Amino acid sequence: MKSAATAVSTIVALVLFRALCGDAKTVISVDDVQSIRVDLDLSNVARKVDERFLSVAIDASLIAEEKFMNLLNSPKLRTLAKALIPAFLRFGGTKQDFMKFNPRGRYFQARENSSRSVLEIETHQTRQHFSSLQLSNFGNVCKRLELPPLLENQLKQEWVLQSNTLLKEELEGKYKKTKFSEYALDLLYAFANCSGLDLIFGLNALLRTSENTWDSSNAELLLKYCESRQYVMSWELGNEPNSYEKKAGIRVDGYQLGQDFVHLHQILQESTIYNSSGLYGPDISQPRDHRKDLLTRFLETGAEAITACTWHHYYVNGRDTSLEDFLDPHVLDTLATKINEVFETVESVSPGKKIWLGETSSAYGGGAVGLSDTFVAGFMWLDKLGLAAKLGVDVVIRQVLIGSGTYHLVDDNLDPLPDYWLSLLYKRLVGTEVLKAEVLTNSGPKKAIRVYLHCTNRKSTHYRQGAVTLFALNLNKNEATISLPTHLANSTIEAFVLQSAEASEHSLYSRSVKLNGEVLMMVDDRTLPPLEGRELQPGEHIKLPGFSFAFYVLIEARAPVCK
Structure with a gap:
């Protein structure tokens, strides 16, 4: 966990971030940022689904x-x-x-x-x-x-x-x-x-x-x-x-x-x-x-x-x-x-x-x-x-x-x-392997942050064995900071954050989407764009913007059930 001073400085650095569905002049205050802790169990496969799930x-x-x-x-x-x-x-x-x-x-x-x-x-x-x-x-x-x-x-x-x-x-x-x-x-x-x-x-x-x-x-x-x-x-x-x-x-x-x-x-x-x-x-x-x-x-x-x-x-x-x-x-x-x-x-x-x-x-x-x-x-x-x-x-x-x-x-x-x-x-x-993930702190009367955990797709040659994929949804307009368990806090993470391609009050009605800030579209009729993640620094908190969903690949999780 970062110190309180570091956390405050991080929030101040984000003060110009606009809420996706709010007024263009609205900024995020200290009280607007949610702090979420999640527990991840990498020792047991809870379910397994068809590869054509x-x-x-x-x-x-x-x-x-x-x-x-x-x-x-x-x-x-x-x-x-x-x-x-x-x-x-x-x-x-x-x-x-x-x-x-x-x-x-x-x-x-x-x-x-x-x-x-x-x-x-x-x-x-x-x-x-x-x-x-x-x-x-x-x-x-x-x-x-x-x-x-x-x-x-x-x-x-x-x-x-x-x-x-x-x-x-x-x-x-x-x-x-x-x-x-x-x-x-x-x-x-x-x-x-x-x-x-x-x-x-x-x-x-x-x-x-x-x-x-x-x-x-x-x-x-x-x-x-x-x-x-x-x-x-x-x-x-x-x-x-x-x-x-x-x-x-x-x-x-x-x-x-x-x-x-x-x-x-x-x-x-x-x-x-x-x-x-x-x-x-x-x-x-x-x-x-x-x-x-x-x-x-x-x-x-x-x-x-x-x-x-x-x-x-x-x-x-x-x-x-x-x-x-x-x-x-x-x-x-x-x-x-x-x-x-x-x-x-x-x-x-x-x-x-x-x-x-x-x-x-x-x-x-x-x-x-x-x-x-x-x-x-x-x-x-x-x-x-x-x-x-x-x-x-x-x-x-x-x-x-x-x-x-x-x-x-x-x-x-x-x-x-x-x-x-x-x-x-x-x-x-x-x-296909479903693991257990639980939100330990989720402020407010409604649970606005929802998380799920799987082994990373084993057919992906980009990631080493034992990697896991956490995917999360933020149903709130405010940014959320997600803290991982201590033994995973320093793992290298590749983030794939999906947000509306528009930043206006009508953003949720957009028919286009951005991946890590870049609008996704086909290169041509036979070519899809590269879907590239953004690597987070070890120890860096996961920041999930308001009204967004994302996939986080914990590359060094070394989950025994995912090998």
């Missing part, structure tokens, strides 16, 4: 008009996706239960209309590539299928209009049925394979028989096509079955849902390719009241069929939430309550079954406009990653990488938003 989704609404699946051939989007591996790529959502596979034959016929647009011509040429290629050799395919700039720009402009149409559909609660062809599957699989993501495809569970059992005939048609192309992938069946009655006027109880999964599992067992593939479900909304009963009944009949139990979580309603909700520790703490409820239910019926957050983001209903795609959303996202791992969730799938709504990781121009950069840093710095 942070995963991403593409909303099935992208397939509502098949031409927009061509966006997945964008070199920029592939570059961004590849940087997040290892990860699952879930293709699903509300629209999956309103879409049907409609094969049109291996070869796609060109329209005879000589006035076809560039979009139609390019799309047809891409289809011809797929028709003549065996996609088991993706090295050449990935290059040949890249989206030409002219076509990419046209699709991006048209996608803005399509997004508005899909949002209107969501608001009205009226979902149009859609059909998709082999071409859409090819594009999806090519994107996953070229990016190195493990694809999970969501099948339509609302195709029902007269006895209200799942009609598997269309899914079997799709499976046969994927098998003929030797596509390696996993599966889901249905999205949020607790809302089927509201969305489609069909009620499916937990017992029948479990039977439907058993049926799909039997079909997969008969496949030479998919007999050992993953099957995940039931992708239920936050279990409470009747939803909790649905989950229990589902597990009683279908637990043996699934690889992991999936459920969905959002903190707030995107239509009536506020900036304050995104920064409220009490709102963030509601996640722990929900996770514990799900674990209690699953453990009572199927002990040891892995549990995933199969779809999650900040606000449901497509996200909160002006919040879910801005800097402030990072507080909910990073805290969810820390808390979910701490409580034993094995995989967290972010809604969405690309798709309709406002909770995406990349914008309509396919440029990365703040939550993308946060996710990328998490991937690079945070390992």
Whole structure:
């Protein structure tokens, strides 16, 4: 610990630091700086998560008009996706239960209309590539299928209009049925394979028989096509079955849902390719009241069929939430309550079954406009990653990488938003082993400083064995000084501090982010910037600015469980 005199001098040196969300003339006083002590336990691994813990989704609404699946051939989007591996790529959502596979034959016929647009011509040429290629050799395919700039720009402009149409559909609660062809599957699989993501495809569970059992005939048609192309992938069946009655006027109880999964599992067992593939479900909304009963009944009949139990979580309603909700520790703490409820239910019926957050983001209903795609959303996202791992969730799938709504990781121009950069840093710095970290002093009625601790990602060659990564969130406008335990106080620390790219009173609404003072942006469509930390001097206190979050790599921690 520094002496009182040294501490005061440090504060005086910071007197010109402006509070991120305060008046530009406001300065930090002695009373504004919080002193936080944390305890770190490096002797024991509390939990271990899947190496694909942070995963991403593409909303099935992208397939509502098949031409927009061509966006997945964008070199920029592939570059961004590849940087997040290892990860699952879930293709699903509300629209999956309103879409049907409609094969049109291996070869796609060109329209005879000589006035076809560039979009139609390019799309047809891409289809011809797929028709003549065996996609088991993706090295050449990935290059040949890249989206030409002219076509990419046209699709991006048209996608803005399509997004508005899909949002209107969501608001009205009226979902149009859609059909998709082999071409859409090819594009999806090519994107996953070229990016190195493990694809999970969501099948339509609302195709029902007269006895209200799942009609598997269309899914079997799709499976046969994927098998003929030797596509390696996993599966889901249905999205949020607790809302089927509201969305489609069909009620499916937990017992029948479990039977439907058993049926799909039997079909997969008969496949030479998919007999050992993953099957995940039931992708239920936050279990409470009747939803909790649905989950229990589902597990009683279908637990043996699934690889992991999936459920969905959002903190707030995107239509009536506020900036304050995104920064409220009490709102963030509601996640722990929900996770514990799900674990209690699953453990009572199927002990040891892995549990995933199969779809999650900040606000449901497509996200909160002006919040879910801005800097402030990072507080909910990073805290969810820390808390979910701490409580034993094995995989967290972010809604969405690309798709309709406002909770995406990349914008309509396919440029990365703040939550993308946060996710990328998490991937690079945070390992699978969860360690214990506890805030010993946290002033005020609300716990504004939240900390989590993992072994540093062992695949990073930049750090020596035994390094640990502490990540922290400051939900307060005032700077915090974090003191480490004595035996770590002199460790070399590399800091990665993320702040809004703007310093005005609207900073939390920024769609850009700074890393250690430098605004993050792609160098070009195929190149990400170097994400460089700032080395702190041995003995130097960790200073976490107001309204920021950061990763601190303790390079010389020498944690025995991280070697």
